[in-house]
Amino acid sequence: MTCHLFEDWRTIPSDARGAAAALGNFDGVHLGHAHLVQTLRAAQPDRPLAVVTFEPHPRELFRPQDPPFRLTLPEERHAALARLGVRYVFQIGFDEAFSRMSAADFAGEVLYDALGLTHVACGYDFAFGHRRSGNADVLADLTAAKGIGFMQVAALADAEGPFSSSRIRRLLQGGYPERAAEELGRFWAISGVVQHGDKRGRLLGFPTANIPLGRHLEPARGVYASRVSLPDGRQVNGVANIGRRPTIDDGQESRLEVHLFDFEEDLYGQMLSVTLYSLLREEKKFTSLDQLKAQIAEDAIRARQVLADQTSEGSVAKLETS
Structure with a gap:
């Protein structure tokens, strides 16, 4: 209907x-x-x-x-x-x-x-x-x-x-997307149009789609296991960062950057929806770009495992179809 x-x-x-x-x-x-x-x-x-x-x-x-x-x-x-x-x-x-x-x-x-x-x-x-x-x-x-x-x-x-929007906001700001999902009936997502960034992710070996938070709530800053919904209906697993990139310290406002696993297509100008499943770690400043690169690689491994575990347990499907 x-x-x-x-x-x-x-x-x-x-x-x-x-x-x-x-x-x-x-x-x-x-x-x-x-x-x-x-x-x-x-x-x-x-x-x-x-x-x-x-x-x-x-x-x-x-x-x-x-x-x-x-x-x-x-x-x-x-x-x-x-x-x-x-x-x-x-x-x-x-x-x-x-x-x-x-x-x-x-x-x-x-x-x-x-x-x-x-x-x-x-x-x-x-x-x-x-x-x-x-x-x-x-x-x-x-x-x-x-x-x-x-x-x-x-x-x-x-x-x-009582369940309320304010209560869910507090859960997301506290870094508990799984608990927020239990009250939303689905995992929370941020939607936006992919914009051009400074290409630093590509130089680090982890190209990202950059999406402004806009009017969305800013959840806890850090790195999340995520899934990206593309305009054509495809869904691609990834790892997302929300925050101000303290290692680079470029003075920009908080943003969402998501690296899509095993994906090389051009997404500029497209509307994506990025679902946040689990906060892997809080925002952190690293002493060097090499240290940051190593940490991103670890984050990606953890994100793949978290998403695989959730899918195998059926928790994702249960929430998203409720």
């Missing part, structure tokens, strides 16, 4: 109206988000399944000075929602004007008039409207007045509390 994306809430076609929609930012589309969507689908099986989300994330608008924090950018989020069976994604442009819309106008003008929703669902912490004046209780009252069904879905939680 195709997942249709609508980016202008004012021009929704008639055949996309009448859906049941989950509301939220859905950064990461983690297991908690999946629980919200699947609970709504079970409650409204005869209605098209939809999501109402926002772009950019409100935090990016209100706190532009903050470091990048996104787990998923729009295309990645849309793909993850599609895998959950969502038919319509109503991606609302979140700008200064929209941020001043009252909670009542959001429910009336957007959810009822423009989108024509018949049922909505949200989590316990959903907030909306000017200065976050609306919460789940307010939404319940506003939707009831418009004849829209409403359900508040209890958070999916474990012994450490």
Whole structure:
């Protein structure tokens, strides 16, 4: 089933109206988000399944000075929602004007008039409207007045509390991609267009594809066992470095550099997705380029083994198809 994306809430076609929609930012589309969507689908099986989300994330608008924090950018989020069976994604442009819309106008003008929703669902912490004046209780009252069904879905939680995007960010920043994967339902990936670098990796015998982190969260700096998804669908194992390259000390901002094993094709200008499986070691400054080269060779051997072990155990397939 195709997942249709609508980016202008004012021009929704008639055949996309009448859906049941989950509301939220859905950064990461983690297991908690999946629980919200699947609970709504079970409650409204005869209605098209939809999501109402926002772009950019409100935090990016209100706190532009903050470091990048996104787990998923729009295309990645849309793909993850599609895998959950969502038919319509109503991606609302979140700008200064929209941020001043009252909670009542959001429910009336957007959810009822423009989108024509018949049922909505949200989590316990959903907030909306000017200065976050609306919460789940307010939404319940506003939707009831418009004849829209409403359900508040209890958070999916474990012994450490509710699953959340913030919690997953902390795991990635702490260097625990495997634990983050358990809460995402898949291993985390960074997508971006390959850019020209200084070719130092090639001189060291390990050519790399250089991808800016952009708006993605910067995880723990260091070396990761990784897998690269190419535009044609192929997947190639590799070893990735995230950080500022302290041995070279070129003054550049943090970046992602990934060496693809047994691969010699030109990737410049192509969109790649680099999945991080395990942090092999933290970022480190070496006394010489020869020492760095020797360490990269060791990193590559370890990365090959980690990826082989995970594949043989089935853990990769289990997570990526959940």
